[in-house]
Amino acid sequence: MEPYLFYVMAATSVVAALYLIFEKNPVFCALYLVFSFINIAVLYVLLEAQFIAAVQVIVYTGAIMVLFLFVIMLLMVDVKKKQKDDLPFQRIPAMVMGFVLLVVMGLAIKSKLFQGREGEYTSAKVESIGHTQLIGKLLFTDYLLPFEMTSILLFVAVIGAIILAKRKV
Amino acid sequence: MLNLVALILLFPLIGSAMNGLFGRRLRKESIGYIACGAIGLSFFISVLVFIGLLLLPPEERIFEKHLFSWIQSGSFNAAVGFQVDPLSSLMILIVTGVGFLIHIYSMGYMHDDKGYHRYFSYLNLFTFSMLLLVLSNNFLLMFVGWEAVGLCSYLLIGFWFEKKSASDAAKKAFVVNRVGDFGFALGIMLIFLTFHSIDFTEVFNAASHGEFAIGNITITLITLLLFMGAAGKSAQIPLYTWLPDAMEGPTPVSALIHAATMVTAGVYMIARCNVLYMLSPFTMTVVASIGATTALFAASIGLMQNDIKRVLAYSTISQLGYMFLACGVGAFTAGIFHLMTHAFFKALLFLGSGSVIHALSGEQDMRKMGGLKNHIPITYKTFLIGTVAIAGIPPFAGFFSKDEILLEAFVRGNVIYWSIGAFAAFLTAFYMFRLLFMTFHGESRVDPHVKEHLHESPRNMTIPLIILAGLSIIGGFWGLPGASALNHFLSPVFGGHGHNEMHGVEAGAHHGIGLPSLMMVVSTLIAIGGIWLAYQMYVKKQELPKKLAERFALPYRILYNKYYVDEIYDAIFVNPVKKISVQLWKKVDAMMIDGSVNGVARFVTGTSNIFRFLQTGYVRNYAFYIVVGCIFILILTTWLNK
Amino acid sequence: MITLTHYLVLSAILFSIGVVGVLIRRNAIVIFMCIELMLNAVNLSFVAFAHYLHSMEGQMFVFFSMTVAAAEATVGLAIIIAIFRNKETVNVDDMNIMKW
Numbered sequence: 004m005e006p007y008l009f010y011v012m013a014a015t016s017v018v019a020a021l022y023l024i025f026e027k028n029p030v031f032c033a034l035y036l037v038f039s040f041i042n043i044a045v046l047y048v049l050l051e052a053q054f055i056a057a058v059q060v061i062v063y064t065g066a067i068m069v070l071f072l073f074v075i076m077l078l079m080v081d082v083k084k085k086q087k088d089d090l091p092f093q094r095i096p097a098m099v100m101g102f103v104l105l106v107v108m109g110l111a112i113k114s115k116l117f118q119g120r121e122g123e124y125t126s127a128k129v130e131s132i133g134h135t136q137l138i139g140k141l142l143f144t145d146y147l148l149p150f151e152m153t154s155i156l157l158f159v160a161v162i163g164a165i166i167l168a169k170r171k172v
Numbered sequence: 173m174l175n176l177v178a179l180i181l182l183f184p185l186i187g188s189a190m191n192g193l194f195g196r197r198l199r200k201e202s203i204g205y206i207a208c209g210a211i212g213l214s215f216f217i218s219v220l221v222f223i224g225l226l227l228l229p230p231e232e233r234i235f236e237k238h239l240f241s242w243i244q245s246g247s248f249n250a251a252v253g254f255q256v257d258p259l260s261s262l263m264i265l266i267v268t269g270v271g272f273l274i275h276i277y278s279m280g281y282m283h284d285d286k287g288y289h290r291y292f293s294y295l296n297l298f299t300f301s302m303l304l305l306v307l308s309n310n311f312l313l314m315f316v317g318w319e320a321v322g323l324c325s326y327l328l329i330g331f332w333f334e335k336k337s338a339s340d341a342a343k344k345a346f347v348v349n350r351v352g353d354f355g356f357a358l359g360i361m362l363i364f365l366t367f368h369s370i371d372f373t374e375v376f377n378a379a380s381h382g383e384f385a386i387g388n389i390t391i392t393l394i395t396l397l398l399f400m401g402a403a404g405k406s407a408q409i410p411l412y413t414w415l416p417d418a419m420e421g422p423t424p425v426s427a428l429i430h431a432a433t434m435v436t437a438g439v440y441m442i443a444r445c446n447v448l449y450m451l452s453p454f455t456m457t458v459v460a461s462i463g464a465t466t467a468l469f470a471a472s473i474g475l476m477q478n479d480i481k482r483v484l485a486y487s488t489i490s491q492l493g494y495m496f497l498a499c500g501v502g503a504f505t506a507g508i509f510h511l512m513t514h515a516f517f518k519a520l521l522f523l524g525s526g527s528v529i530h531a532l533s534g535e536q537d538m539r540k541m542g543g544l545k546n547h548i549p550i551t552y553k554t555f556l557i558g559t560v561a562i563a564g565i566p567p568f569a570g571f572f573s574k575d576e577i578l579l580e581a582f583v584r585g586n587v588i589y590w591s592i593g594a595f596a597a598f599l600t601a602f603y604m605f606r607l608l609f610m611t612f613h614g615e616s617r618v619d620p621h622v623k624e625h626l627h628e629s630p631r632n633m634t635i636p637l638i639i640l641a642g643l644s645i646i647g648g649f650w651g652l653p654g655a656s657a658l659n660h661f662l663s664p665v666f667g668g669h670g671h672n673e674m675h676g677v678e679a680g681a682h683h684g685i686g687l688p689s690l691m692m693v694v695s696t697l698i699a700i701g702g703i704w705l706a707y708q709m710y711v712k713k714q715e716l717p718k719k720l721a722e723r724f725a726l727p728y729r730i731l732y733n734k735y736y737v738d739e740i741y742d743a744i745f746v747n748p749v750k751k752i753s754v755q756l757w758k759k760v761d762a763m764m765i766d767g768s769v770n771g772v773a774r775f776v777t778g779t780s781n782i783f784r785f786l787q788t789g790y791v792r793n794y795a796f797y798i799v800v801g802c803i804f805i806l807i808l809t810t811w812l813n814k
Numbered sequence: 815m816i817t818l819t820h821y822l823v824l825s826a827i828l829f830s831i832g833v834v835g836v837l838i839r840r841n842a843i844v845i846f847m848c849i850e851l852m853l854n855a856v857n858l859s860f861v862a863f864a865h866y867l868h869s870m871e872g873q874m875f876v877f878f879s880m881t882v883a884a885a886e887a888t889v890g891l892a893i894i895i896a897i898f899r900n901k902e903t904v905n906v907d908d909m910n911i912m913k914w
Contacts, residue, residue, distance in 0.1 A: 005816065006815065006816050009816045009820065013820075013824045016824075016828065017824070017827055017828065017831070020828055020831040020832070020835075020851055021831060023831075023835065023844075023847060023848070023851065024831060024832075024834060024835035024838065024839060024844075024848060029841055029843050029844050032843075032844050032847055033847060036847050036850065036851060039828075039851065039854075040854060043854055043857075043858055046821070046824075046858060046861075047858075047861055049816075050821070050861050050862060050864075050865040051865055052861045052864070052865065052873055052876075054873070055857075055861055055873055055876050055877070058877070058880060059854075059857075059880075062880055062884060063850070063854070063880070063883075066884065067850065067883070067884060067887045070887060070888070070891060071843060071846070071847065071887070071891070074843060074891045074894065074895065075843055077895070078843075078894075078895070078898050078904060086840055086841070086905050086907075087840070087905055087907050087908060088840060088907060089790060089907040089910065090790055090792055090793060090907065093792060093793070093796060093837065093838070094838050096796070097796060097799075097834055097837030097838050098834055098838070100796070100799050100800060100803065100833075100834075100837070101799075101830045101831070101833050101834035101837070102830070103803055104799065104802070104803050104806075104829075104830050104833055105826055105827060105830040107803055107806045107807055107810070108806065108826040108829070108830070109823065109826060110810060111806060111809075111810045112819060112822045112823060112826065113819075114810055114813070119863070119867050119869075120867070121867050121868050121869070122867055122868045122869030122870070122871070123868065123869075124868050124869060124870050125868045126868075137870060138870070138873060138874070138877070141870055141874060142874070142877070146874055149878060153878060153881040153882075156881065156882065156885050157881060157884065157885055159885075160884075160885035160886075160888045160889050161888065163888075163889045163892065164888040164889055164891070164892035165892075167889065167892035167893055167895070167896050168892040168895050168896060170899075787913050788910065788913055789909075789910035789911060789912050789913025790906070790907060790910050791906050791909070792836070792837055792838075792840070792906060792907070795836055795837055796837055799833055799837065
């Protein structure tokens with residue numbers, strides 16, 4: 004059952020992503036993106052990363068995408084209005100380049116560059132400790148400094164956002 | 173006491189910095205006191221160092237003070253260090269002593285000048301540089317002092333730079349000195365290549381321990397190059413032309429730099445390098461002949477000059493010629509002896525002439541002087557002493573030193589040197605007394621307007637004159653022939669040659685009936701002859717010079733125009749160089765260099781004009797380039813990691 | 815059996831789609847969304863690596879990259895609002911005055 008689930012999720016997320024980039028209305032774009040993210044969250048569950056999956060749903064689809072939608076509403080961009088396109092000639096080359104990038108990445112994957120040492124956290128071990136406990140333990144021991152730094156980063160981002168969005172910049 | 177040596181240099185430097193930086197805001201008295209105080213302290217310490225040196229036994233009288241390492245590069249090692257030995261201690265005494273008197277004199281002489289603080293700053297800086305030159309313990313540091321005195325000389329000659337002639341003279345002095353310094357610098361490089369050191373002690377030790385045969389080509393080349401520098405600094409043929417023009421500077425400067433100290437740097441340097449020079453008979457011949465020629469040549473020009481300072485300038489060149497003659501025949505002690513006495517009486521003469529000029533409100537032409545002896549009696553008396561001293565009348569200082577040079581030239585050199593020297597001595601006595609008679613005796617030809625303001629100089633100018641006059645009288649006794657204290661004192665520096673010198677005199681004694689005494693009588697007679705002739709021509713029969721000038725029109729014109737040397741140099745060197753320079757400027761500089769620089773700029777502008785259109789301003793465009801770049805990098809890494 | 819390669823290929827596909835979206839869309843908000851998609855694609859590969867290599871580092875990385883993404887979205891959207899307030903547009907082709 005697992006492989007089928009993977010293929011279904013992969014296909015729907017790819018299709019949603021494609022819709023995202025070709026859809027005119029930004030509101031729909033945002034919804035496609037949400038859909039795609041939820042599919043990815045399911046894949047995280049398949050990969051035994053339940054905590055990450057939950058965060059994916061809460062942070063991305065919950066917080067970030069709501070923020071996006073909120074901004075779209077706030078700006079009330081007229082969808083019907085023909086948008087100016089100064090670089091129509093870049094459309095085809097861009098898609099070609101996207102494809103070339105995909106091919107090159109595929110070749111890189113195929114070349115077995117991505118092989119690393121196996122770690123100690125096998126599925127069984129993660130199971131025995133508990134996934135969320137393990138992440139919490141790591142975050143507050145080995146990754147304490149980066150963790151604290153992200154708090155500063157978020158703090159700065161909040162201040163920056165407030166200053167930038169103020170009426171009088 | 174010897175450890176104090178660095179302080180000798182420190183005080184003038186501080187004084188110079190203080191006056192240079194803050195002089196504008198200081199009162200004139202303070203400026204003068206700072207400058208004189210700095211030199212005075214320096215002199216005091218020089219005396220202490222000298223006494224300290226005298227307390228040591230003669231063979232240990234060499235003291236080196238290493239301050240710090242200056243340049244270290246591979247095997248090249250230049251230190252900032254000082255060497256105190258009899259020669260340098262004598263030099264610092266002369267420099268600080270005479271310098272101190274001239275500083276005091278300057279306080280009076282320059283009193284009304286608006287560049288007062290600038291003047292004293294330069295003067296102190298000069299003293300510092302000169303002390304650096306004589307005290308350094310290696311060639312490079314000496315070269316630094318050498319260049320620094322050149323710079324100060326430039327600054328002080330061009331002190332009144334608003335006057336075109338003064339700034340021209342300053343430039344001339346600088347450029348002519350550059351020719352000599354070029355040789356000196358090459359000489360130092362060659363010394364390093366030969367000896368792998370530029371330290372005096374090491375070089376001279378290596379040279380005196382017989383590693384080099386007498387007449388060695390390299391040594392000859394080194395000494396010739398060094399002599400080139402000495403000829404530039406000490407105004408010898410063919411590089412003497414800057415010194416007469418240097419009289420554009422203030423008179424105390426002429427006294428200090430262009431008579432007593434800086435111009436003797438060449439003599440000092442050759443004396444310092446005596447070990448090297450003794451190894452090269454050829455160079456010695458060159459030095460001696462150039463010295464002798466210069467002595468005669470400059471003296472003959474001095475006969476016909478009417479500017480009081482120029483006569484003294486040519487006289488200086490001539491006396492420097494004597495010193496080189498002495499060094500050239502190996503009589504270094506005699507050269508240094510004459511250097512010392514010359515510093516006394518020539519400084520006295522210059523300061524005296526400064527006093528005259530001061531009294532006459534700036535008049536320098538002797539044809540507009542005359543009959544001044546009653547108006548400015550102190551100046552007259554001291555000037556008379558100086559004149560007698562330079563003319564070589566016993567027992568004044570100049571007599572002993574000049575006599576010793578002539579004696580040595582005769583004993584060690586040959587009759588030609590002696591006769592040239594003797595003839596030049598005759599001319600010296602003549603032109604100096606001509607100067608004296610024209611200035612102080614006879615009818616007054618002074619402009620009546622100026623005559624009303626005629627006055628004796630203030631005390632701070634006359635006292636240095638009196639002290640220098642005293643030194644000019646007694647300065648010679650230190651080097652009395654036979655029982656020469658100076659000879660003994662300097663013998664550690666001149667090593668074996670010191671003894672040779674004694675031999676020389678003794679050999680002279682063996683020559684027959686007391687050669688030294690005979691020589692003394694002869695040179696005295698020569699001097700008296702010159703004085704008598706001057707007296708005849710310029711006091712008794714004043715129409716005689718004019719008649720002679722008409723009779724011998726051509727020689728007169730040649731002498732009057734200084735052998736046209738300046739004109740010849742202009743024609744041979746200056747003008748062609750100027751023409752080439754103009755061509756270089758127009759062709760090479762304006763067309764090729766500027767052209768290529770502008771061409772590069774134009775090329776960049778042109779290509780930028782095309783490539784700037786890549787900068788479209790569209791973010792998506794840039795993102796596209798980024799993606800292309802990423803793909804490229806990805807391909808590279810994948811391919812390289814295969 | 816689903817292997818690491820499957821996940822990596824899926825990640826690459828999503829990433830490329832994101833790239834193409836950035837290059838062809840003109841609405842700044844949508845471009846932003848595409849960037850988020852690319853970030854997610856990378857996150858997916860991180861988690862996949864973590865799973866197949868039995869390591870927790872990948873998941874820690876995802877945690878931090880999500881934080882960064884959140885901060886980035888906040889500041890980015892604020893910038894878009896500021897621009898909109900000045901220029902009455904979110905079309906990136908209208909923002910082309912920084913050029914030759």
